[in-house]
Amino acid sequence: NKVWEVPTDPFASPFNHSEGLQWEHGCQYRHLQESVRITADIPPRLDGTWVSTCEVRPGPEFLTRSYTFHPSRHFQALQHYYTDSSCEYPAYSLMIRGKLRLRHASWVTRGATEAEHHLNRVAIVIHSLAAKQRIATRLPSICTGLTLAGVTPGKPHELYNTRAGRGCLAALGFTMMEMGLIRVETQHPSHGGKVQELLLGDVHTDWTQRTQHRPTGYQEPLQNAMNHIHPCPVCALVYRSSEQRPPVLPRRPASALYLAGRWVSQRCETRPNVLFLTRDFTFDPEQHSWEGVYRHYSDPTCSQPTFTLRASGHYAQGNPSAKISAATDFVFKVTAVKVTAAEQSIAKLLNATRPGKCGRAGSWEAGVEQDLTPTEGCALLGIKLPHKEYELLKTELDHRKHPLLFIGERPTDGSSPDRPQRRPTSFQAPMALCSS
Incomplete structure (x- = not known):
């Protein structure tokens, strides 16, 4: 049919x-x-x-x-x-x-x-x-x-x-x-x-x-x-619940916020406006530094890569969230972004941008990473450098007692949480601890 x-x-x-x-x-x-x-x-x-x-x-x-x-x-x-x-x-x-x-x-x-x-x-x-x-x-x-x-x-x-x-x-x-x-x-x-x-x-x-x-x-x-x-x-x-007998859930095991290590997506994730991706984050609490690798795909099983974005910078931990218990306010500073086009059509698209607006003009090739820092980002990809994001994080233990990391949900309209009043009030899919 x-x-x-x-x-x-x-x-x-x-x-x-x-x-x-x-x-x-x-x-x-x-x-x-x-x-x-x-x-x-x-x-x-x-x-x-x-x-x-x-x-x-x-x-x-x-x-x-x-x-x-x-x-x-x-x-x-x-x-x-x-x-x-x-x-x-x-x-x-x-x-x-x-x-x-x-x-x-x-x-x-x-x-x-x-x-x-x-x-x-x-x-x-x-x-x-x-x-x-x-x-x-x-x-x-x-x-x-x-x-x-x-x-x-x-x-x-x-x-x-x-x-x-x-x-x-x-x-x-x-x-x-x-x-x-x-x-x-x-x-x-x-x-x-x-x-x-x-x-x-x-x-x-x-x-x-x-x-x-x-x-x-x-x-x-x-x-x-x-x-x-x-x-x-x-x-x-x-x-087993009903409208008159709502489920009362058991309190989840307390998990102190500890970011050190590498955290990865548990599934192929989606974002509004049709983005399929996986996330791969590494945190170094001693240096207050972080790196996030976002692998983008064209399909819902994350098997057909389109481009990879590697962002890095520093973070500052703030106060416990006033809106969500067990969550903590953060500020992330993004100071560097590198992008790799996985297919020639993406490289062609990036090469069509104006000189000085998205990496070295005309030099994009599939499979070759480019640093966007000299051009202060890439307008086509919505990346501006450097910039701050006001974030919300929490950690929990899953049903197997493995640590999970929740990072704030991205705004549906594709904007950035670049002001305190835009700080998320919900979360993206949890990431699992890969190594610490």
Whole structure:
């Protein structure tokens, strides 16, 4: 069926696969500990329940999600919101019912499927009087008057149905635009079994844009409730939850922020506006120096390289974050950037830039690294040197007690967090410690 074809050879088939990322020996990356084949069906098979762990969305918002899809294409989504970044103290839950229609393979985000959703009903269950008061200050008077005056904590109350407008939902920053972009990946370990993950569209980092945002990147994946990473005690808690019984997650092991060593991506990552990449960071706390290697690709399995960007500089650790517990404010200074074009078409593009604007004019070659420092960056790639970025970092231990590093989420609009007020309030996918 041509609706599931996209106009490039690698994805002309409705089925694509890859091997897990292969970092060299010594990296604590689970795909290395076993040979893993990754497949993705287009269109995706969604039937079943998919669950998250504790998530941080821009704002910040703290939540867990449990989404159930039926063969009829109807879905029921539970979103539990919390007052804390460990998801221990529930504030309110949303119960969302609707229908999903898969449209076609995405021509923008390769390997994804575009979809449309239709909401039938959204109900809210408030879990405390304090949460009720906080929500009342966010809702317009028509919502407060009609809904919250008589709301009893623990009882569902309708916020939206097909006969009502969406004013109350917009005031909460509620949107299901994430349903517009879908990808299901299945990991096939060599020892048998499988792990399935559902990637849904990204949430805009600017609160005022989120209800209109058409995603081109992904959030952190949901795990299939039957075929998930083991062990995952949180998966069972979220799976068994309901709107009246939100999951109360166990406090995660404390992990003092310690950056020393090399940290690498755990999967092929996406950024809005169709960037596929892996990250490889090294920190030297004694020198307060860092280096980040960003390998960019043209495909969602990170197997077709386009260019590599190597940035370096210094950093300063600031105060504990006022918005997210266990996170810390940082300032990164980028003083040098080197770029390697992986294919001739990228080199040709860079050679077309004006002299003095992006490395040595006319001297770009595939496979040859160029220093952008003499030209103070590269306008074509959006790089300006030197520059500062106001960042947010935290470390945690994963289910195998391996360290994870979370670095602040990049602004959806592609800008830089170059001022304190632009400091991120959410995180990119965690990186695993490779060596220390």
